[in-house]
Amino acid sequence: MTTRSPARPVLFVGSRDDTHVSELARRVEQEGAEALMVDTLTFPQETRLSLTEGLDGITLEGRRLERPGAIYLRSYHAHPLTFGVDAQEAMDDDWRTTLVAFREKTTLLRGLVGRWEAMGVPLYNPLTSDWRTPKPVQLALLADAGLPVPETLWTNDPEAVRRFAAGRRVAYKPVEGGAATLELGPEDLTDARLEALEAAPVTFQELMPGEDVRVYVLDGEIIASLRIISRALDFRQNEERIESFELPPEVARQCLRATEVVGLRWTGMDLKRDARGTLRFLELNASPMFLGFDARAGTDLLGHLARALVRAART
Ligand code: ADP
Ligand code: MG
Ligand code: MG
Numbered sequence: 001m002t003t004r005s006p007a008r009p010v011l012f013v014g015s016r017d018d019t020h021v022s023e024l025a026r027r028v029e030q031e032g033a034e035a036l037m038v039d040t041l042t043f044p045q046e047t048r049l050s051l052t053e054g055l056d057g058i059t060l061e062g063r064r065l066e067r068p069g070a071i072y073l074r075s076y077h078a079h080p081l082t083f084g085v086d087a088q089e090a091m092d093d094d095w096r097t098t099l100v101a102f103r104e105k106t107t108l109l110r111g112l113v114g115r116w117e118a119m120g121v122p123l124y125n126p127l128t129s130d131w132r133t134p135k136p137v138q139l140a141l142l143a144d145a146g147l148p149v150p151e152t153l154w155t156n157d158p159e160a161v162r163r164f165a166a167g168r169r170v171a172y173k174p175v176e177g178g179a180a181t182l183e184l185g186p187e188d189l190t191d192a193r194l195e196a197l198e199a200a201p202v203t204f205q206e207l208m209p210g211e212d213v214r215v216y217v218l219d220g221e222i223i224a225s226l227r228i229i230s231r232a233l234d235f236r237q238n239e240e241r242i243e244s245f246e247l248p249p250e251v252a253r254q255c256l257r258a259t260e261v262v263g264l265r266w267t268g269m270d271l272k273r274d275a276r277g278t279l280r281f282l283e284l285n286a287s288p289m290f291l292g293f294d295a296r297a298g299t300d301l302l303g304h305l306a307r308a309l310v311r312a313a314r315t
Contacts, residue, residue: 007033007313008069013076013113015041015084020289021074027306033069033313036060040077040109041084051108055115069313071116071123072305074287078106122265122312124305125286129263133286135175135203138262145261147254148280150208150272156201158194165189169207175200177283183207208280210273214293215247216301217259218266218308222252224299242297251279258284266305268293 010033014021018041025035038060039047050059058065079102080087090098117127132138139149153164154175164170165184172188173181184204187193212228229241247255251271258281259267268288271279290301 005314007310008067009034009036010309010313011068011071012037012074013040013071014074015039015077017041018074018084019291023291023302024072024306027302028309031306031310033310040075044105051112055118058112058115067119068116068121070309071113071121072309073113073123073125076106076109078102124266124309125264129286132262135283138284139281141261142258142281145257147258148278150274150280151206153204154201156197158197161194161204162189164204171205171207173203175203206274208272208274210277213271213279214268215255215271216268216290217255218304220256222247222255223304224301226293226297242293244297244299
């Protein structure tokens, strides 16, 4: 038996109804730390939270919080569009008041998590990575660090799209992500179709026909590298098989460097092979899902992450 320093509580910022939160909290308790929840989905209807002007003046459910040992930051549920939020009725009834309420709640929650960052509590992920995670800056930072990214154009300018698409295959997808990636066709280059860019800018990217790769990095180490064997352009609706595979050392180094550039302690990143076989970074996710990969590929990302949180909470 080794003696270990006791772990401080691990704090979860997200929803109890999110299996990534509930499973991880359960596993953290098995690993010997208390799991505390700031349920950002039910707050402020439920969860009593008070902050005073002192940095550590934080009371959760009537309990004055000591300095937490580590934070798992999943979601603030900041917006009616956030996954898991159902604000349809409230929005139909009074959208303005509903949006104000979301903004008020989220400002408080960001302030809360900001205090923990200021106190030096390890956050998975740090708030200092926030401004680097939107893809239009993230991919530029990766490119600037000499890492392979696809040729990309984010724009609302029809002429820029036509120039970008000339003589090659192009994929297009939302700037934020979360919806299907499609191949750009000749019918997409008409004036009428490109007028849609007046409603929202879009991402255009060199189309990469090769395999999809997902790499997880935790505390500066690669804990899983998987490839997704699929015939569809966007693997998410069409997974066929997921298997572990060993990254070439050069790619492994690039993945660790990319994680450092974006400033993440924990990430699941997407890479894809271009027509010449080079793996290029599509994105680093700051709060990646992992249970589906554990189930399909036989990895233990859940265990890795739980142990990392408890380790951080002991030191
Ligand atoms: P999201 O944030 O929505 O996950 P991604 O950039 O990871 O956005 O794209 C989702 C998926 O769409 C990728 O994993 C890949 O399968 C496919 N995809 C994205 N960009 C391209 C591209 N340039 N060429 C081919 N397929 C792509
Ligand atoms: Mg992705
Ligand atoms: Mg994403």
